[in-house]
Amino acid sequence: MPDKLLRMHRASLRERRPVMVAIAGDSAAGKTTLTAGIVAALGAERITSICADDYHRYDRTERKELPFTALHPDCNYISIMEQQLQLLATGQPILKPVYDHSTGELVRPELVEPREFVIVEGLLPLTTRMSRACFDVSVYLDPPEPLRHEWKIARDTGERGYERDQVEAELARREPESAEFIRPQRAHADIVVRFAPIDVREDPPGTPLSAELILRPTVGHPDLTDILSNTDRYTMHLKLLRDDDGRPVDALHVHGYVDPAETEVLAKSLWTAMGGSSEVPDGLGRLGADGHSEPLAITQLLLLHHLVAAGR
Amino acid sequence: MPDKLLRMHRASLRERRPVMVAIAGDSAAGKTTLTAGIVAALGAERITSICADDYHRYDRTERKELPFTALHPDCNYISIMEQQLQLLATGQPILKPVYDHSTGELVRPELVEPREFVIVEGLLPLTTRMSRACFDVSVYLDPPEPLRHEWKIARDTGERGYERDQVEAELARREPESAEFIRPQRAHADIVVRFAPIDVREDPPGTPLSAELILRPTVGHPDLTDILSNTDRYTMHLKLLRDDDGRPVDALHVHGYVDPAETEVLAKSLWTAMGGSSEVPDGLGRLGADGHSEPLAITQLLLLHHLVAAGR
CATH class of the missing domain: 3.40.50.300 (P-loop containing nucleotide triphosphate hydrolases)
Structure with missing residues (x-):
């Protein structure tokens, strides 16, 4: 079927x-x-x-x-x-x-x-x-592997009581099955999310990670072209490209180095353009106990749009 | 539906x-x-x-x-x-x-x-x-309540480590819900099985319990009239009657006081008449570690017939 x-x-x-x-x-x-x-x-x-x-x-x-x-x-x-x-x-x-x-x-x-x-x-x-x-x-979710390893080591030594070398050994042991069973799921997702620093820039430590969102035409994404054409490409931009497997996708880049206030303004017009009737919802972009990331907030906003649209 | x-x-x-x-x-x-x-x-x-x-x-x-x-x-x-x-x-x-x-x-x-x-x-x-x-x-399964209480006391004191008065208290505590939720299921069963001594007879202790099987027309039972008309009513007999709720049912009585050898012969012709192609299956009628009951064996035989027929 x-x-x-x-x-x-x-x-x-x-x-x-x-x-x-x-x-x-x-x-x-x-x-x-x-x-x-x-x-x-x-x-x-x-x-x-x-x-x-x-x-x-x-x-x-x-x-x-x-x-x-x-x-x-x-x-x-x-x-x-x-x-x-x-x-x-x-x-x-x-x-x-x-x-x-x-x-x-x-x-x-x-x-x-x-x-x-x-x-x-x-x-x-x-x-x-x-x-x-x-x-x-x-x-x-598709972070670069070195970044994911860092995150896993930080979490498992911090919250789960493991030693660093134990976590590293476990990561090595799991790698063949990560490659065989976990990563192939990327090809089936409607949205692929990658948080990463931008290689070509040398941003100072503490700069929030940027987000790259691969938007596959397997679900109807909101039309972002209008809102994005009215904005500078500095904060966020949409790019038509071919994915690793040659299939056409849209890639939305949300830059972490931008002043959060600017991204916030953009988030608002984005939410309105996507049909969000009221204020941008609270609670987006939270990172750990008291961190915040605007690229994360934008990612969640886009996902929220899909959830609400699918429920209509 | x-x-x-x-x-x-x-x-x-x-x-x-x-x-x-x-x-x-x-x-x-x-x-x-x-x-x-x-x-x-x-x-x-x-x-x-x-x-x-x-x-x-x-x-x-x-x-x-x-x-x-x-x-x-x-x-x-x-x-x-x-x-x-x-x-x-x-x-x-x-x-x-x-x-x-x-x-x-x-x-x-x-x-x-x-x-x-x-x-x-x-x-x-x-x-x-x-x-x-x-x-x-x-x-x-619908044994008379006093008999079931005996069975439960024997099992729970023997196998489950309870005292007799604990089991009796539990039976009393459960009685309203037995009446409200368990016993109403009797009306929905295709076959109601009651093992009990026969009241009007005064069989010596150790006489196997007789079986009364209520056969509801909700499933197609094997035609027992032929085999039973050729046998004496002493071992087993079929009786048309109205159940407690007035609905017509067949009641098959298998008497426990009969010489097991006779019931065994009857079991064989019954199995053949029901379309059983080979020998009467082994393992029927076992009661506890080394007991045996022919009425139980006949009950299981009839049930086996239904299982095999439903699988065809």
């Missing part, structure tokens, strides 16, 4: 089905940070947020005996994930398995009822055709 | 869908004993056997704070049970929750793949219209 037909079939099942969003990416790629702004802007009470990593087939002790890491589809109940994504997409509750990251154990499952928006973040939400067909909008 | 239409819809989904059987009844009504003979006769490798009590919503500690017992539908994830029964009925795997009876905890769920026959035993498998629509054949 073509994915489109499947989407229509799903749509016909319930009048009020939830909007399904995938946030895919490797470990420490920024999934939780991206999601947090969406939840803050829309309100937690309208959102069901689940983690696809809960579909682990083995606990941490069992995995030690296995020839593959948690990134391998065989290490996960992929068919159950597909099944439960379909159930959520058609407005039905699920009894979701739960993987306890602190103990590495598989514990008591929990009832999850789909609200207006269902955000599924994880390592493998876009790994099969059936799972992809369950989403209205899909995002892949 | 009428249940029949639902059954047809299910049938159309997969060519090789499993045969679904419900064995419902109150605690210690004999569900496991009845099921064991079916599993022995067909072979464990053809059967998926699950317990509907795994859908408990609360663990034992949480239930202590609640105004109802585990028998109450609100104490169970009934909608998830319905959902997973539908999935099994259409040949799909499920990630089934697991309730650990020894600790009273809800633990790691397990993957269950439907084999040729799926037997679902438990307190509430026939409690909703949707759950009932998932079964090809349904059985309700």
